[in-house]
Amino acid sequence: MTWLVTGGAGYIGSHVTRALVDAGIGAVVIDDLSTGREQFVPDGVPLVRSSILDGGVVSDTIDRHGVTGVIHVAGYKYAGVSVSRPLHTYEQNVTAMAVLLAAMSDRGVDRMVFSSSAAVYGTPDTDLVTEDTPKNPQSPYGESKLIGEWLLRDMEVAGGLRHTSLRYFNVVGSGTPDVYDVSPHNLFPLVFEALLDGKVPRINGGDYATPDGTNVRDYIHVADLALSHVAAARRLDAGEPVERAYNLGSGEGVSVGEIMTAIADATGIPFTPEIGPRRPGDPARIVAGGALATRDLDWRMRHSLRDMVQSAWDARRGPSA
Numbered sequence: 001m002t003w004l005v006t007g008g009a010g011y012i013g014s015h016v017t018r019a020l021v022d023a024g025i026g027a028v029v030i031d032d033l034s035t036g037r038e039q040f041v042p043d044g045v046p047l048v049r050s051s052i053l054d055g056g057v058v059s060d061t062i063d064r065h066g067v068t069g070v071i072h073v074a075g076y077k078y079a080g081v082s083v084s085r086p087l088h089t090y091e092q093n094v095t096a097m098a099v100l101l102a103a104m105s106d107r108g109v110d111r112m113v114f115s116s117s118a119a120v121y122g123t124p125d126t127d128l129v130t131e132d133t134p135k136n137p138q139s140p141y142g143e144s145k146l147i148g149e150w151l152l153r154d155m156e157v158a159g160g161l162r163h164t165s166l167r168y169f170n171v172v173g174s175g176t177p178d179v180y181d182v183s184p185h186n187l188f189p190l191v192f193e194a195l196l197d198g199k200v201p202r203i204n205g206g207d208y209a210t211p212d213g214t215n216v217r218d219y220i221h222v223a224d225l226a227l228s229h230v231a232a233a234r235r236l237d238a239g240e241p242v243e244r245a246y247n248l249g250s251g252e253g254v255s256v257g258e259i260m261t262a263i264a265d266a267t268g269i270p271f272t273p274e275i276g277p278r279r280p281g282d283p284a285r286i287v288a289g290g291a292l293a294t295r296d297l298d299w300r301m302r303h304s305l306r307d308m309v310q311s312a313w314d315a316r317r318g319p320s321a
């Protein structure tokens with residue numbers, strides 16, 4: 001059994017690839033290195049440098065490596081930017097998914113685990129998001145992830161595809177000392193880059209109806225997330241039933257203010273963040289449970305908030321720090 005990891009040179013994909021290797025499952029990566037880094041791909045795992053928009057390369061990779069399933073992690077993840085780049089977002093997240101599914105169908109590969117997102121829910125008015133909470137994406141990014149889920153459902157009906165979509169909440173931390181989130185838009189990298197430049201980090205909005213006025217989010221550790229991909233792949237390989245979608249959330253809300261305190265502790269750099277204006281469309285609170293994933297995908301929080309912050313900071317600074 002060999003699983004193809006699209007986007008395996010990225011932050012999450014490289015953790016997923018490592019988890020597959022650690023579990024003794026063969027892996028091959030396709031990545032165009034648009035945001036990923038070659039050195040994030042674990043040693044010994046073949047890297048095919050290409051966009052998945054090139055169906056010929058996808059088919060060739062399936063043939064050459066005897067691929068039996070796909071963990072589709074590649075994608076354009078910048079929700080805020082997607083508002084001004086909808087066509088790019090749809091090309092990367094919807095057209096690319098269609099090309100990938102066509103190549104899989106052509107080659108008889110019938111298993112997929114898909115990186116979906118909390119963004120499919122938009123700004124839900126509920127304390128705890130479940131898989132049944134109405135989907136109301138508020139950006140081209142969220143829409144593209146929901147369409148991805150629909151494509152999978154449709155290919156199940158049309159051709160017997162076996163699949164599941166994992167809706168990640170806020171993925172942070174590092175499970176390996178040299179891989180970190182390079183995004184210029186996510187909270188942890190933004191704060192780390194500001195601190196490394198000697199600047200005061202800025203957060204968006206301090207007047208929400210939350211205990212400390214800052215947004216409450218659901219932070220999960222990337223290494224825990226990676227293990228659930230392996231569990232999903234195993235279930236699909238074993239022919240065991242899976243849900244069409246699982247929330248990967250902690251059930252616990254943590255405020256951005258609390259994250260700032262944890263970052264000051266982990267870095268040893270005392271700071272008081274600047275409070276900027278709210279970002280349009282940012283909900284006060286979004287927190288999910290993970291009961292279904294706990295039942296089926298060995299999902300649990302193996303790491304504390306402190307582990308998440310410390311491991312992310314250590315990986316960002318690198319081994320020489």
Ligand SMILES: NC(=O)c1ccc[n+]([C@@H]2O[C@H](COP(=O)([O-])OP(=O)(O)OC[C@H]3O[C@@H](n4cnc5c(N)ncnc54)[C@H](O)[C@@H]3O)[C@@H](O)[C@H]2O)c1
Binds near residue numbers: 032034051167169
């Ligand atoms: N980071 C989060 O908190 C989060 C939350 C929810 C969902 N997700 C989803 O998880 C996935 C991975 O996110 P990440 O944080 O690792 O981002 P990332 O940018 O680090 O990883 C994406 C990887 O995909 C590659 N890629 C992009 N388009 C490609 C294409 N057309 N062909 C081949 N490779 C391509 C990039 O080079 C990169 O290596 C994305 O689909 C994202 O939407 C992430």
